[in-house]
Amino acid sequence: MSLPTKMPQLSNTTWAIGGGKGGIGKSFISSSLAICLSKLGKQVTLVDLDLGSANLHTCLGIKVPQQTLSDFLKGRAKELTDVLVETEIPGLSFISGFNDSLDVTNITKAQVDRVISSLRSLPTPYVILDLGAGTGDHTLDFFLAADQKIIATTPEPTAIENAYRFMKASFYRKLKQTEVELGIQSLIEAAMDSRSQNGIRSPADLITHLKQTSPAIGEKLSDEFASFHAQILLNQIRTRQDIEIGHSMKSVSKKYFGIETHYLGYVDHDNAVWQSLRKKRPLLIEFPYSSIVGQFLGITKNLLNPHSLRAVV
Ligand SMILES: Nc1ncnc2c1ncn2[C@@H]1O[C@H](COP(=O)(O)OP(=O)(O)OP(=O)(O)O)[C@@H](O)[C@H]1O
Numbered sequence: 536m537s538l539p540t541k542m543p544q545l546s547n548t549t550w551a552i553g554g555g556k557g558g559i560g561k562s563f564i565s566s567s568l569a570i571c572l573s574k575l576g577k578q579v580t581l582v583d584l585d586l587g588s589a590n591l592h593t594c595l596g597i598k599v600p601q602q603t604l605s606d607f608l609k610g611r612a613k614e615l616t617d618v619l620v621e622t623e624i625p626g627l628s629f630i631s632g633f634n635d636s637l638d639v640t641n642i643t644k645a646q647v648d649r650v651i652s653s654l655r656s657l658p659t660p661y662v663i664l665d666l667g668a669g670t671g672d673h674t675l676d677f678f679l680a681a682d683q684k685i686i687a688t689t690p691e692p693t694a695i696e697n698a699y700r701f702m703k704a705s706f707y708r709k710l711k712q713t714e715v716e717l718g719i720q721s722l723i724e725a726a727m728d729s730r731s732q733n734g735i736r737s738p739a740d741l742i743t744h745l746k747q748t749s750p751a752i753g754e755k756l757s758d759e760f761a762s763f764h765a766q767i768l769l770n771q772i773r774t775r776q777d778i779e780i781g782h783s784m785k786s787v788s789k790k791y792f793g794i795e796t797h798y799l800g801y802v803d804h805d806n807a808v809w810q811s812l813r814k815k816r817p818l819l820i821e822f823p824y825s826s827i828v829g830q831f832l833g834i835t836k837n838l839l840n841p842h843s844l845r846a847v848v
């Protein structure tokens with residue numbers, strides 16, 4: 536008698552690109568990382584999760600596919616794989632975003648959870664999530680579901696400020712996911728309220744407070760901190776001083792938020808980016824000798840070897 540064949544458990548590695556501020560290059564970064572994986576002979580699915588303003592197809596230089604995430608969310612497509620299309624870039628598949636900005640406000644937590652659990656069953660070993668701007672719950676949930684959490688920013692003060700806000704909001708969102716178990720809801724609410732009088736201003740303050748008042752919960756929270764591991768990616772660098780911003784963001788995150796981050800790398804500002812966008816051709820294909828290509832390849836290799844992440848110099 537032959538034994539039933541055991542179905543292999545499908546699993547993949549997910550990279551999410553968030554960052555709070557709009558227009559800093561999240562979609563450009565997502566598509567470029569996906570193209571780098573393709574150049575390295577890997578298979579990848581690029582997913583546009585900028586619900587309501589999906590435009591990742593433009594970065595890839597393709598038309599909106601016939602079926603998109605809208606069809607999956609509205610039940611017209613049964614599986615997420617039904618809305619996956621292959622592109623002309625070898626090994627690169629694409630899921631186009633939910634384009635109906637009128638309906639986007641009605642997307643429920645259950646629908647978001649369904650997308651998140653379906654991402655794990657996509658057939659490619661790598662999945663890249665392009666997130667929308669802001670710190671909305673859906674965006675944070677997609678970010679937290681990823682194995683590699685990349686926070687993109689430019690050297691502009693407003694973008695940096697939003698990157699910190701995104702970092703802090705996603706960390707609190709992560710805590711809220713465990714709050715029932717930990718029973719610290721009121722403390723998290725107080726910590727998130729900038730007018731709070733109890734002196735808890737940051738995740739670090741929250742842990743210090745809990746370690747004194749409820750050591751077991753404080754320890755558990757410390758573990759949550761340790762597993763957070765966001766990565767900082769600086770885009771649109773123009774000077775040597777700009778590069779240093781990544782290092783200072785790493786120290787500020789540790790000192791003021793108590794959040795451990797890694798400085799993943801930086802990408803130059805280059806007019807070739809909008810030139811290629813205007814031509815509707817991805818930069819990494821249209822300008823293969825641009826310095827940006829080498830920078831993205833370095834970042835991709837870094838992400839492929841998370842246990843030996845190299846420091847940016
Ligand atoms: N390294 C770069 N050099 C020059 N221009 C860049 C670079 N990266 C992005 N840009 C420009 O920034 C603009 C915004 O890029 P992109 O759409 O990827 O940002 P985004 O963060 O995804 O925006 P949104 O929040 O609206 O989704 C584009 O017009 C692109 O030309």
Ligand SMILES: [Mg+2]
Pocket residue numbers: 561562563585665666667
């Ligand atoms: Mg975008």
